[in-house]
Amino acid sequence: AAMELPPSHYPATRAAALAAAFVCYRRGSPGRGLALRAVRRAVRQGIDGVGTKYHLELVLEDILDKDRTVNCTAEVLYHLSKTTAPDVQFTIEGELKNADEADDIFYNRIKSLEKELVAENIPDSHGNVSPEMEPIRLLACAASGYVIWQNSTENTKFQLAQIKHVKQVKRSDEYLEFDYTILLHEMVSQEIIPWQMTVLWHPRHSVQVTQDSQQPKHISE
Secondary structure, X not given: OEEEEXXXXXXXXXXXXXXXXXXXXXXXXXXXXXXXXXXEEEEEEEEOOXXXXXXXXXXXXXXXXXXXXXXXXXXXXXXXXOOOXXXXXXXXXXXXXXXXXXXXXXXXXXXXXXXXXXXXXXOOOOOOOOHHHHHHHHHHHHHHHHHHHHHOOOOOXXXXXXXXXXXXXXXXXXXXXXXXXXXXXXXXXXXXEEEEEEEEEEOOEEEEEEXXXXXXXXXXX
């Protein structure tokens, strides 16, 4: 049986946060980040022997241009078996901002560096991100969407809190590779969880997380 939920209820906002993170992973890049603006509608449906499915209507905003929004419908299926990542499907209504130019500018800038990029604490303690680090943050947003998707259950709500450290890894091919240590904020338990992720990216391909692992807590202290 399906049940309409008030959009502000925790189960609806948790499923919506996961859906938004997944969309950001699939459609985000150094030139474009997407975040959840609002939940318009949420329906929860129990499926016997399978799990719980949420049918969602969302509004997503562009991280760099908050006036720019798109509507999105999504389905999130949380499996009974906790070892399986949720199934997420989505449809975006309307056009996302074209990120090709911004992506190419970032790609060429990194490719032309004398030595590999290294940075830490993005945003800084005042919440600021320098313009040249914004693409590094947006790339982390997309990549963290993968980590959030893989580790979400019906009772979690993750968001990227900060990049603790990022370093570019030298490659002989056309891809850019970055090794990130991020802090994920789990909003239900209020835990801050350090996570390592290796990210591959090229302007003509989507973001890939080739390796990721939860790190011991004491790193964040």
